[in-house]
Amino acid sequence: MNEELTIALAGNPNSGKTTMFNALTGARQHVGNYPGVTVTRKEGFHTVNGTRLRIVDLPGTYSLTPYTEEELAARSFIIGEKPHAVIDVVDAGTLERSLYLAVQFMELGAPVVIALNMMDEVKRRKMTLDSGRLSTLLGVPVVETVARDGKGAQEMIAEAVQHARAHNGHATPLRISYGADVDAALDEMERAIVAARFLTDRLPARWVALKYLEKDEEIVTRGRAAGVLSRELEAVSDRLAEHLRATLNTDAESLIADHRYGYIASLLRQGVVRKDVTHERLRISDAVDKVLTHALLGPIIMLGVLYGMFQLTFAVGEIPMGYVEDGFGWLSETVEAAMPDGLVRSLVVSGVIDGVGGVLGFVPLILFMFLCLSVLEDLGYMARMAYMLDRVFKFFGLHGSSVMPFIISGGIPGGCAVPGVMAARTLRSPREKLATILTAPFMSCGAKVPVFILLIAAFFPQHGADALFVITLAGWAMALLVAKLLRHTVIKGPATPFLMELPPYRIPTLRGVLIHTWERGWQYIRKAGTVILAISILLWAAMTFPGLPEDQTARFESMRGDVQAELDAATASGAQAEALATFEDKLADIDNLEAEETLRNSIAGRVGTAFEPITAPAGFDWRTNIALLGGFAAKEVVVSTLGTAFSLGEVDPEDADSLASKLAEDPAFSMWSAVSLIIFTLLYAPCFVTVVVMAREAGWKWAGFSVVFNTALAYGLAVIVYQIGTRI
DSSP states (O other), X not given: OOOEEEEEXXXXXTSSXXXXXXXXXXXXXXXXXXXXXXXXXXXXXXXXXXXXEEEEEOOOOSOSSOSSHHXXXXXXXXXXXXXXXEEEEEEGGGHHHHHHXXXXXXXXXXXXXXXXXXXXXXXXXXXXXXXXXHHHHHTSOEXXXXXXXXXXXXXXXXXXXXXXXXXTXXXXXXXXXXXXXXXXXXXXXXXXHHHHTOSTTTSOHHHHHHHHHTXXXXXXXXXXXXXXXXHHHHHHHHHHHHHHHHHHSSOHHHHHHHHHHHHHHHHHTTTTEEEOGGGOOOOHHHHHHHHHTOTTHHHHHHHHHHHHHHHHHHHHHHHXXXXXXXXXXXXXXXXXXXXXXXXXXXXXXXXXXXXXXXXXXXXXXXXXXXXXXXXXXXXXXXXXXXXXXXXXHHHTTOOGGGHHHHIIIIISTTOOHXXXXXXXXXXXXXXXXHHHHHHGGGSOOTTTHHHHHHHHHHHOGGGHHHHHHHHHXXXXXXXXXXXXXXXXXXXXXXXXXXXXXXXXXXXXXXXXXXXXXXXXXXXXXXXXXXXXXXXXXXXXXXXXXXXXXXXXXXXXXXXXXXXXXHHHHHHHTTOOHHHHHHHHHHHHXXXXXXXXXXXXXXXXXXXXXXXXHHHGGGTOOHHHHHHHHHXXXXXHXXXXXXXXXXXXXXXXXXXXXXXXXHHHHOTTOOHHHHHHHHHHHHHSOOOHXXXXXXXXXHOHHXXXXXXXXXXXXXXXXXXXXXXXXXXX
């Protein structure tokens, strides 16, 4: 074996591209990110008659005009790495729309092989596609496939290898007429580009001209860096745009898209597609959509589906979650027993095992939630949810595709903002994507829920479900209102039309669902685990050093010695067990009081105390301040830190009854300070992991904005509610 060919697998989302990739490469896959962007890159290997094929699964995209990172990554790969062949997997049932991407590949000069996928569904719909006729008209190989069953996969690969050897990464670019006005501008620009050899080292001249007419920011930016000809090309583009506005009331990009679709329609009318009109019937997907996207029934069914999904997630996911927590508990106890008392043991147990374990304990829940989401996504239901909520979201300056990031972030309690923020990648408009990223952390993520449950149990024990429901709705309301505010101020811009195609319903494959679940889950484990480990160690150090002064340590030792002496005397005199238990309680109280004083004297305690003048108007004292500072690392830390701060030692967030009682009895706490704390926890700065992910998706400037803006908003509302509440 001495030959290796690179084959790119491209196609629209839900076209079956990834299923085909999995069928070809099996376990021989590598996953990483494209250079400079956060889009996941997958590649694997396949061998045909001794030829090793490197198969790259490009992100699903509808167009090569990059609105999203996925589209940019797909185009950059084709341009930059020049694969020997590009297999465009198209949904044969929506051929007119699907061929739009293939036409763009051909205009770029990529050697394209078209895989007409889902031919089984086409036949069930009594349609006939003449793939040979289509191949002749387009001048590229066309193969019929069924990715789910692997039918046609080997023929497709064989055609790709043959096509790759024939063209070696280069094909004659397709030329389409876009009408007299556009064609004239294209010809003028093409001549200038060829004469100056402007960007033609890797790109066809006419394609570069097209991108200038379409106002492609990435190509225009690259052109400006390449030479002064860019100004001339932009002038021609502006002149044409003005002419089209005056004569046709349209723009060049729309006109070009119309002509591409016209070109495809004319192809299909030449005997490529035939329908058996005697068996024409309403498609099953259309019939199901009449119910599932009904104006009244649709939202009710959607809420039922989401409620059922989260009920299932918690009912099933909590079982393995308990095992994971038990495992970390056993590990913590084992290490504690094996290591001598001291700072090193404290670091390993409290800083590493408890800190990381507190986050990784949620992994089973998150994996099961991703499993459910993958099923809904592969089924085609996610697109329906976005479609139904688009009108509501559009009013607040968001997009129908913003729904899923909100839900994943904790729209129904239990989610996580980390994958929620990452899910915003699917938005085409950078402004709507940014608004979604900035507001998704307002949802009630799984890390905030233990805090809410603790405070509800302490101050609203008779209205637990109602209170949690109100908190959840408050998160949605604040997210939408803040989005509206941001879209009218710092991220102004027009709304993007909701153009999502509703894919037909399909039964998900087990292999596909498991692969999607693992990919998403592993990202959470890797990012959360590594960052949380570092933050846990920092928090441990902040809450441990510098420790109590010697005189105070001696005072507690003296108090402990006095009680121990009384206990020994009572034991010697044969006192009852009940009386002996009183002394044990006194010793525990001294230990807890010493822990509280140690914490107050620590770096974290001093910071918490320093913030008291600022947070007192919201009803927070130094102990609450420490907990909230810890919550910036991970919201789960709020409960355990409150436990330590209120002299109860370690507190399990899932079993915080004793802490709830302590808070309810503490004079520093009241019902209104609890309400204030709930509001602050719901709204203030996202946890550190989320901030890092936000920075990766939108840049550190917006991540910093989120920290400052969210905290200021949370503080302002908490102060208002506390001040008004305590004066009623």
